Amino acid sequence: MKLSSFAASVVALSACLFASTAANAQDAQPARGPVKNIVLVHGAWVDGSGWQPVYDILKKDGYHVTLVQEPLTSLEDDVSATRRVLDLQNGPTILVGHSYGGSIITEAGVHPNVVGLVYVAAHAPNVGEDEGALGKGTPSFTAQQAGAIEKTGDGYTYLNPADFPKDFAADLPIKQARFEAHAQMLTAAKVFTTPLTAAAWTSKPSWGIVAGDDKIINPDLERWYYARAHSHTTVIPGASHSVYESRPQQVAAVIEDAAQHAQQ
Known part of the structure; x- marks a missing residue:
């Protein structure tokens, strides 16, 4: 009888331990269903303030x-800045990049919090590729326009303010476009020619927006x-x-679609 009671106790204890282990394993799994965290990454020559129309929509919708x-000083620095923000997210995250920001999210997107990527008129190189070389293969209107892209003596680039409104922001109010032309963040030329060491889109779902009249990146390259x-x-x-x-509602809709379906 004593041996039987001992055996029964061992079985009961084992069952409890198994249940506890299973519960802990379940708790360790990433949350399923709609994602609530969105991280937005800007591109070259601009800062994050341009995201405000999209930000406002996403915040209103509960994200x-x-x-x-x-800093736009090197691809390594820009990826590190993005990873710091991803470290602060409290769970599954959709990572969104515009323009050169697409190269940043492609490399930073291997972060474990990232469950989906959204490319907004953006580059998406593979490992060993850089957007500068890919852009030469399918050149944009701006790249073929003499004097549109200027360079400082210490290796930083910017768009000629006279060309910025029609090349970068043709569908924005002219007053806003001119302001942005004179509020550019100068961008290290080397960011465009640094090969990527990771490509998150090879292992994670992605969404892409083609800007139909894009002059900075050839829409065919985006496709x-x-x-x-x-x-x-999505082609706009x-x-x-x-x-x-200029089209924040449509861009936000794509981001929300990614948030709702990335983990399905």
Whole structure:
């Protein structure tokens, strides 16, 4: 009888330990269902303030939204700035990048909190590729325009303020476009020619927005990127490179679609 009682106790204890272990394992799994964390990454020559129209929509719809203000000094620095913000997220996150920001999220997106990527008129190179070389293969209107891209003596680039409104922001109010032309963040030329060491789109779902009248990145290159990545692709006809500012409702809708379906 004593042996039987001991055996019964061992079985009961084992069952409790198994249940506890299973519960802990379940707790350790990432949350399923809609994602509530969104991180927005800006591109070259601008800062994060341009995301405000999209930010306002996402916040109104109940999302926790954070912007990255990367320094634009090197791809490594910009990826590090993005990873710091991702470290602060409290769970599954959708990572969104505009323009050169697409290269940043491609590398930073391997972060474990990231469950989906959204490319907004953005580059999406693979490992070993850089957007500068890919852009030469499918050149944009701006790249073929003499004097549109200027460079400082210490290796930083900017758009000629006279060309900025029509090249970068043709569908924004002219007063706003001119202000942005004179509020540019000078961007290290080397960010465009640094090969990527990781490509999150190869292992995580992605969404892509083609700006139909983009002059900074050739829309055909955007289509090619997204087709290669098997991204859920949305084309916004007539949109400029500033599509995230000029068409915030459509851009926010794509981001929310990613948040709702990335973990399905």
